[in-house]
Amino acid sequence: MATTTLKTRFGDLEVSKEIIQGDFDTIPVIDLADMTSPDLEKRQKLAFELYDACARVGFFYIKNHGIAEDLIEKMHNASHEYFKLPVDQKMECYMGNAKQAFRGYTPLLGSHQTTEIEENPAGNLSEAFDIGYELEGDKQAKPGDVLPEDTASMYGGNIWPKEEYLPGFRSTYNEYFGEVMDLGRNLLRVFALALSLPESYFDEMVTYPGSLSRLMYYPPQRVSSEAHQGINPHTDYECFTILSQDSVPGLQVLNANNQWIAATPIKGTFVVNIGDTLKFWTNGKFKSTIHRAINLTGKERYSVPFFFGVNYDAVIKPLDTCIDEGESNIHEPVTAGEYVKKALSTTYVKQGDEVPDLAAAAKMVEIPAPQMIAIPAA
Numbered sequence: 001m002a003t004t005t006l007k008t009r010f011g012d013l014e015v016s017k018e019i020i021q022g023d024f025d026t027i028p029v030i031d032l033a034d035m036t037s038p039d040l041e042k043r044q045k046l047a048f049e050l051y052d053a054c055a056r057v058g059f060f061y062i063k064n065h066g067i068a069e070d071l072i073e074k075m076h077n078a079s080h081e082y083f084k085l086p087v088d089q090k091m092e093c094y095m096g097n098a099k100q101a102f103r104g105y106t107p108l109l110g111s112h113q114t115t116e117i118e119e120n121p122a123g124n125l126s127e128a129f130d131i132g133y134e135l136e137g138d139k140q141a142k143p144g145d146v147l148p149e150d151t152a153s154m155y156g157g158n159i160w161p162k163e164e165y166l167p168g169f170r171s172t173y174n175e176y177f178g179e180v181m182d183l184g185r186n187l188l189r190v191f192a193l194a195l196s197l198p199e200s201y202f203d204e205m206v207t208y209p210g211s212l213s214r215l216m217y218y219p220p221q222r223v224s225s226e227a228h229q230g231i232n233p234h235t236d237y238e239c240f241t242i243l244s245q246d247s248v249p250g251l252q253v254l255n256a257n258n259q260w261i262a263a264t265p266i267k268g269t270f271v272v273n274i275g276d277t278l279k280f281w282t283n284g285k286f287k288s289t290i291h292r293a294i295n296l297t298g299k300e301r302y303s304v305p306f307f308f309g310v311n312y313d314a315v316i317k318p319l320d321t322c323i324d325e326g327e328s329n330i331h332e333p334v335t336a337g338e339y340v341k342k343a344l345s346t347t348y349v350k351q352g353d354e355v356p357d358l359a360a361a362a363k364m365v366e367i368p369a370p371q372m373i374a375i376p377a378a
């Protein structure tokens with residue numbers, strides 16, 4: 001059995017190569033039309049497909065996911081407007097100054113990735129704006145709802161650019177957040193079926209899903225650089241990610257042969273990938289596959305990941321249906337909040353972090369036309 005040493009956030013682990021990622025050279029497309037079919041057999045068939053994609057690849061596209069194309073377009077337009085704001089206005093929400101951790105704006109080079117296979121101190125060549133779970137963005141929330149206990153302090157107030165800068169931005173993002181979160185809740189029921197559990201197994205753990213979402217902007221890079229990519233190689237930390245990309249390619253997924261497989265945009269789909277907590281829940285049967293994004297197209301690239309997680313007080317430990325006799329746990333039991341907080345702390349801008357050298361960062365990317373300073377004619 002080929003083994004490799006994983007440098008994890010929790011120390012070195014000697015593991016079989018297959019534990020990191022399955023063997024694939026294409027990313028499957030899964031049709032969700034039957035996700036809420038009254039016919040159990042159809043839902044079961046979908047669950048089998050999902051199991052195969054999660055066990056082998058850890059990534060798949062979803063089509064017929066039920067989210068209106070209009071809303072997705074509205075979200076992308078709002079994101080374009082957001083990133084076009086002058087940097088000073090974006091910096092008013094700088095993540096390093098935010099009261100609540102992991103919320104707000106990340107400038108170019110502000111975040112960096114630490115993965116199980118490498119630690120990369122170089123900053124990501126992307127900008128981001130992050131929000132997290134709030135009752136305001138949850139279509140299922142009822143008046144008087146109280147959030148579960150949260151020892152990791154991961155629930156908390158989002159910070160928003162002033163309404164006058166971007167009228168409607170906050171309501172558009174909340175609407176999008178709520179819709180995609182409900183898609184995540186429905187998807188988790190198919191995951192339960194795929195894992196030989198009752199479909200309702202996770203329902204009580206997603207009453208207040210510990211989820212985050214970010215708008216991402218990847219300016220075109222001047223040169224290909226292993227150190228500086230739009231987002232350097234990493235895994236995601238929550239249960240699964242539902243990613244909306246525009247038509248500009250950039251996302252790549254690592255297979256067992258160390259090849260980067262392009263997750264080329266497919267119109268009408270989201271890309272879904274398994275995150276670490278679902279990998280731990282399945283004791284490694286589902287892969288939390290390493291991926292990166294690098295924009296060498298000469299065009300601007302935008303994406304909107306939604307990191308779907310369970311209530312922050314939910315304990316992540318291998319499910320009975322995923323642990324074979326005598327098999328040991330690949331990870332100690334941990335609450336979702338504690339795990340995600342620790343993982344994000346190695347990656348995201350932290351409160352008090354200094355602002356990166358934005359002038360140096362700008363030299364690594366092509367400044368897009370709208371932000372160019374016009375030189376008056378002589």
Ligand SMILES: O=C(O)CCC(=O)C(=O)O
Nearest residue numbers: 216231236251293303305
């Ligand atoms: O922009 C993308 O395509 C990927 C983003 C991503 O992997 C992340 O934010 O975790």
Ligand SMILES: [Fe+2]
Nearest residue numbers: 234235236291
């Ligand atoms: Fe990611």
